[in-house]
Amino acid sequence: MWTIPLGISVSSTPITSSKIPPSNVFHLKKSSSFPSGVSSAPIEFSLLSSQPGFCRASQVVDLFPAVSPEIMVREARIEDCWGVAETHCSTFFPHYSFPLDFMLRINRLVGMLAGFSIPSGCKRTCLVAVIGNSLDDTFFFDGKFSLNRGYVAGILTVDTVADFLPRKGPLRERRTGIAYISNVAVREKFRRRGIAKRLIAKAESQARSWGCRAIALHCDLNNPVATKLYQGQGFKCIKVPEGANWPQPKTSPDIKFNFMMKLLNTSTAS
Numbered sequence: 698m699w700t701i702p703l704g705i706s707v708s709s710t711p712i713t714s715s716k717i718p719p720s721n722v723f724h725l726k727k728s729s730s731f732p733s734g735v736s737s738a739p740i741e742f743s744l745l746s747s748q749p750g751f752c753r754a755s756q757v758v759d760l761f762p763a764v765s766p767e768i769m770v771r772e773a774r775i776e777d778c779w780g781v782a783e784t785h786c787s788t789f790f791p792h793y794s795f796p797l798d799f800m801l802r803i804n805r806l807v808g809m810l811a812g813f814s815i816p817s818g819c820k821r822t823c824l825v826a827v828i829g830n831s832l833d834d835t836f837f838f839d840g841k842f843s844l845n846r847g848y849v850a851g852i853l854t855v856d857t858v859a860d861f862l863p864r865k866g867p868l869r870e871r872r873t874g875i876a877y878i879s880n881v882a883v884r885e886k887f888r889r890r891g892i893a894k895r896l897i898a899k900a901e902s903q904a905r906s907w908g909c910r911a912i913a914l915h916c917d918l919n920n921p922v923a924t925k926l927y928q929g930q931g932f933k934c935i936k937v938p939e940g941a942n943w944p945q946p947k948t949s950p951d952i953k954f955n956f957m958m959k960l961l962n963t964s965t966a967s
């Protein structure tokens with residue numbers, strides 16, 4: 698049986714990529730690993746914080762940059778936890794049945810709420826594609842929580858932790874300037890609507906805002922759909938040098954990965 702490691706931390710680190718004043722934001726962070734086929738990476742949630750009163754309209758607009766009238770891609774918030782767990786489990790563990798599927802979701806949920814610290818100076822965020830979450834559907838309470846009636850249809854994690862990138866130098870330092878994508882999943886009934894493309898585009902702009910010059914990922918060699926998706930978005934397969942011991946996502950040993958990378962055009966940073 699697979700186990701999913703969980704961890705907890707609540708930090709007051711401000712969201713640097715958001716236009717919300719840092720004092721208005723705090724983070725819940727978590728870490729987890731995929732049991733098979735997909736790379737492991739933690740998820741981070743941001744939550745509107747304790748400033749009294751309702752959000753100003755300009756803050757709301759910054760928080761919810763509409764990608765289309767129906768589908769919005771944004772950073773995950775606390776109220777998205779269940780939707781993220783559900784999307785993750787229904788995508789990567791579709792054959793689990795009750796009670797295992799339910800326990801797995803609870804496990805993921807607890808993991809997300811728990812959080813997990815990331816190395817100092819690193820960034821990580823979970824992006825969600827939400828359907829039916831227009832401003833009309835979102836109610837704010839005291840500027841802290843929103844009642845989000847949107848439906849999480851897709852997820853993606855992007856970070857600068859570089860756990861799965863080759864270390865550099867004799868001191869084996871973490872690589873900087875390269876963002877890493879993982880945990881990409883779109884619910885089955887919402888596939889082929891461009892959701893994954895939008896999540897990737899948002900991850901790229903997030904990476905640029907972190908000052909990254911490239912973005913990388915591992916993709917299962919036997920996942921032609923995902924490979925086509927990434928190639929279509931400009932990712933190239935990188936040949937790992939013969940004999941090199943590059944880190945790989947911690948999954949089943951049978952799974953072979955393509956390491957894929959894309960250079961980011963930093964002049965279009967947003």
Ligand SMILES: CC(=O)SCCNC(=O)CCNC(=O)[C@H](O)C(C)(C)COP(=O)(O)OP(=O)(O)OC[C@H]1O[C@@H](n2cnc3c(N)ncnc32)[C@H](O)[C@@H]1OP(=O)(O)O
Pocket residue numbers: 735736788878879880881882883884887888889890891892893894895914915916917920922923925926927929
């Ligand atoms: C780094 C990682 O996380 S790797 C793990 C990737 N995740 C998975 O494999 C989980 C299971 N699969 C999924 O969740 C989805 O099928 C995803 C994430 C791979 C694709 O999500 P979607 O939202 O359906 O992709 P989207 O609609 O944006 O399609 C983008 C491109 O991917 C390719 N693609 C997507 N689905 C298919 C398909 N069924 N057959 C062939 N090509 C496909 C196409 O090139 C498509 O571009 P096009 O529509 O212009 O032809």
